[in-house]
Amino acid sequence: MQLVDVHCHLNHALYKDDLDAVIKRAKEAGVKVIVCSGVNPPGNRQVLELAQKYPEMVKACLGMYPIDALGLAPDETGLPRQTVPINLDEEFEFIKKNKDKILGIGEIGLDFHWDAEHHSQQEENFRKIIRFALELKKPIVIHSRKAEKECIDVLEQEIKNKEILVVMHCFSGNKKLIQRAAALGYYFSIPANIVKMQHFQMLAEMVDIQQLLTETDGPWLSPYANQKNESAFVIEAVKKIAEIKKLNVEEVAEQIWENYKRVFGR
Ligand SMILES: [Zn+2]
Numbered sequence: 001m002q003l004v005d006v007h008c009h010l011n012h013a014l015y016k017d018d019l020d021a022v023i024k025r026a027k028e029a030g031v032k033v034i035v036c037s038g039v040n041p042p043g044n045r046q047v048l049e050l051a052q053k054y055p056e057m058v059k060a061c062l063g064m065y066p067i068d069a070l071g072l073a074p075d076e077t078g079l080p081r082q083t084v085p086i087n088l089d090e091e092f093e094f095i096k097k098n099k100d101k102i103l104g105i106g107e108i109g110l111d112f113h114w115d116a117e118h119h120s121q122q123e124e125n126f127r128k129i130i131r132f133a134l135e136l137k138k139p140i141v142i143h144s145r146k147a148e149k150e151c152i153d154v155l156e157q158e159i160k161n162k163e164i165l166v167v168m169h170c171f172s173g174n175k176k177l178i179q180r181a182a183a184l185g186y187y188f189s190i191p192a193n194i195v196k197m198q199h200f201q202m203l204a205e206m207v208d209i210q211q212l213l214t215e216t217d218g219p220w221l222s223p224y225a226n227q228k229n230e231s232a233f234v235i236e237a238v239k240k241i242a243e244i245k246k247l248n249v250e251e252v253a254e255q256i257w258e259n260y261k262r263v264f265g266r
Contacts, residue, residue, distance in 0.1 A: 001030040001250055002257045003238060005231040006189045006264075007107070007141060007169050007215035010036045010058065011046035013078040014219040014228050022230045023057055029232035032257075034058050035264070037107045037141055037169075039065035040073070041091055042080035048098060059264070061106040061141055062095050064088065067114045069125045074114065078219070088125065092132050103264040105133040106141025107169060110154070113146040122147075123154060130158040139165040139263050141189075148173030152181055165263045170217060172199060175206065182207050187263055189213040192223040192236040204244045209255050213263065214238055 005026070015022055026034060036051065036058055038044035044062040051060040067073055068082035075081065095102070108129045110122050133140045144151035148171065155166055166186040171178065181188070188207055192214070194200035204212065214237040222229035223236040242252040 001253045003029065003031045003234055003253055004033045004035070004214060004257060004260045005031055005216050005218070005234040006035045006167065006213045006260060007191075008034050008036055008218045008231055009039075009079060009220075010034065010050050010218075011038075011043055011079065012219050015230075022232075023054055026231035026234075027057065029235055030253075031057070031231050031234060033260070034231045035061055035103060037061045038063050039079055039107060040068040040082040040086060041094070042082075044091070044094070046080065048101060051101060060102045061104040062098070062102050063106040063108050063141065064091060064125070064129055065107060065143065066109055066111045066122045066126065069129075070115065070118055070121060072115060072118075088128055088132075095132075096136065099136055099138070102138070104139040104141055104167075105129065105136070106139075106167070107143040108133075108140060109143035109145075110147035110151050111143060111145045112150070119147075119150075123150065126151075126154055127158055130155070133164055134159065137164060139167060139265075141167045141169050143169060144171060144173065146172075148177050152177060152184070155186070156184060167213060167263060169215060170221070171203065175202070178203055178206050182211060185211070187211050187213050187259065189215040190237045190241060191221045192216050192229065192233045193221040194240045195223045195236050201240065201244060204241050209241070209245055209247075209252070210259060212241060212256060213259055214241070214256050
């Protein structure tokens with residue numbers, strides 16, 4: 001069985017002491033690829049280093065988290081902290097130089113949960129980053145917390161004819177928004193905590209399996225109480241999707257793997 005965790009933060013401080021073991025457990029659980037997403041310039045460099053250190057297992061996406069782009073990252077996220085606004089053009093140059101080493105651009109998007117004041121600035125940054133991804137012809141991984149509709153509005157305006165593929169990570173929008181994003185051909189990556197989240201169960205039921213991916217968002221969103229999340233647990237998402245779609249686990253894993261290859265290309 002080939003499993004894939006399309007969204008994880010292996011450069012998080014919580015993995016500092018046991019990363020080799022985390023990777024090993026993932027491999028033993030059948031995980032073939034872990035896509036690690038960067039959120040800011042120092043984080044992007046760490047993600048690239050991890051992809052180099054574990055070349056078969058770990059793949060990189062480089063991104064600019066909406067809050068980090070504003071320089072407003074909260075303390076103690078466990079990821080390198082961004083306290084000044086990101087110079088987007090400089091980071092674009094860096095990403096361009098490394099474009100052959102990455103699968104996509106992410107995570108990027110809008111977050112109205114952590115920031116109530118700079119929504120138009122967030123949107124301006126988001127548009128700039130999407131245009132950069134279009135130029136690079138890379139898929140994008142979208143964070144849309146409390147800004148699901150606004151994200152889709154921007155994506156719909158900026159991307160015509162599926163020139164680049166879009167992955168909605170941990171999408172918490174309502175049914176209408178799920179339908180809208182699905183109709184636009186976007187993919188949804190389902191976190192392993194679907195086992196306890198009714199919302200993701202509904203999402204997995206509504207969306208065609210051809211548009212589903214699986215993730216952990218580790219170390220966050222663990223499916224198990226009192227245990228930090230890790231890529232090996234992505235099997236929980238596959239199992240739950242299989243139950244919902246009334247398919248066997250192997251079939252679902254196979255389809256998700258096909259979807260992964262279609263989106264990220266390798
Ligand atoms: Zn994330």
